[in-house]
Amino acid sequence: MDNLIDIKGVRHAYRTKAGPLPVLDGLDIQVAESEFCAVVGPSGCGKSTLTRLVAGLMRPDEGEVWLHGKRVTSPRKTVGMAFQNPVLLEWRNILDNVILPLEIVAPSMPRRDRVARAEALLEMVGLSGFEGKRPSELSGGMRQRASLCRAIVHKPDVLIMDEPFGALDNFTREDLWQTMRDLRAKEPFTAVLITHDLRESVFLGDQVIVLSGRPARTQYVLDVTLPDDRTIDILYEREAGEMLHILRDQIKIAQGRGAAEAQ
């Protein structure tokens, strides 16, 4: 099967005042259609940079990023993005926040259809009845749910998430993992999820990619061999435990290399 996302030999360095700062160095990632790819790696290794490359917000110095068999050189309408900060627009209510991408991607779509689509998504994530509320009236977890709806309202091929649950408390986070799993069952999409949480990567991912310390390369790829309809409990069983163990060891290696380079 063809890969929906194909990142081949990507290198990138930011130009800073102190000279070039290599951030990515030999990055290779393949994600099949409808697959969920979780990416973990030491802090500051270049994960957010990776999301910007896939979204076409910037171009790598070297290497190629392919999406759906086309080389990515600029932004395209078929991606959705969600960040740690839900970045909802305070002057719009929740419904109109979710609709925002449709205004860009499908300007001719009738308002009625847009509303129907947004309402259906809001219902899936448990936000029915909050359509008319302002973002400031919602809790952090609810805002992040709305932000996820906005990221997929235009049915993107790829959903790119940069630590979307990073600022939430543990229980809310686990709730959102389950919401994410249920969304995927109803709305198939290919996903790239950046996270700091190894349990999250195992619970949500079909594959987990471990990046090395900066400059990041693909250090390890873990295939998650758990059933699709996982529950949180599965994280406490032996199979998941072993995977978490492997990932932890890999992160330690990644951090070790980063620390050695810093000296």
Next chain:
Amino acid sequence: MESLQKIGVPIAAILVFLVLWEALVRLNGWPDYVMASPSDLPQAYARFWELFLVGAWQTLWRTVAGLLLAVIVGVLIGMVMGFSRIMRDALYPLLVGFNAIPKATLVPVLALLFIGQHDFNTVMMAFLISFFPIAVSVGIGLSTLEPEYRDILRSLGASRVTIFRKIALPKTLPEFFGALKVSVTLAFIGTNLVEIVSPHGRGLGALFLSGQTNSNYPLMFAVLIALAVLGIALYYAVVFLERVFAGWAERETT
């Protein structure tokens, strides 16, 4: 009940102020030519009400014209500074320097540049004195826009204009109105400055000047009160616009 309190409390405060003022003048036994008291004012208004109407209108339209100009130019400068680092670095010291100049010194400069153009000079002064806060607030608002806000639309291939219209512009509205509240007061001061200083001025400022030349102290105080009322009206007009266009930024204070 709540609206009664909203209107009643300020009115009560004004009444208390007037009573204290009257008492101060009476207790000290100050004659008119030292300090007029509130009870002298109705007479002054009754005698000169036509002059007050004409003067207030002239002061008002020139202030508003200057302020509109300040909004247009201020927003444009703010946009240039907000979107381009180089322009920000280039313009900032110039603007700060210009803002530091006491504006009274510009009155003779303007008067010499545009001799006899009293209306034009007044509008120019209102504009010059008031565009700075607008330019700075818009500039800062745009340049501190978190990149994620831009990225949600940019990743969909939206143009810069679309991003400005849908995100950057509404997001800076609260800052803009904050600055506009300062600017409206400044523009008002600028207008009055020219009116009072110019030899053949118009507007409430000129009426004040004529009160001074004729030693008509109740008239001078009556003008001051009229200026205060006009200033309050202008300020609350801005507050009203803020409610309409940036009311979302108001948080419930509970």
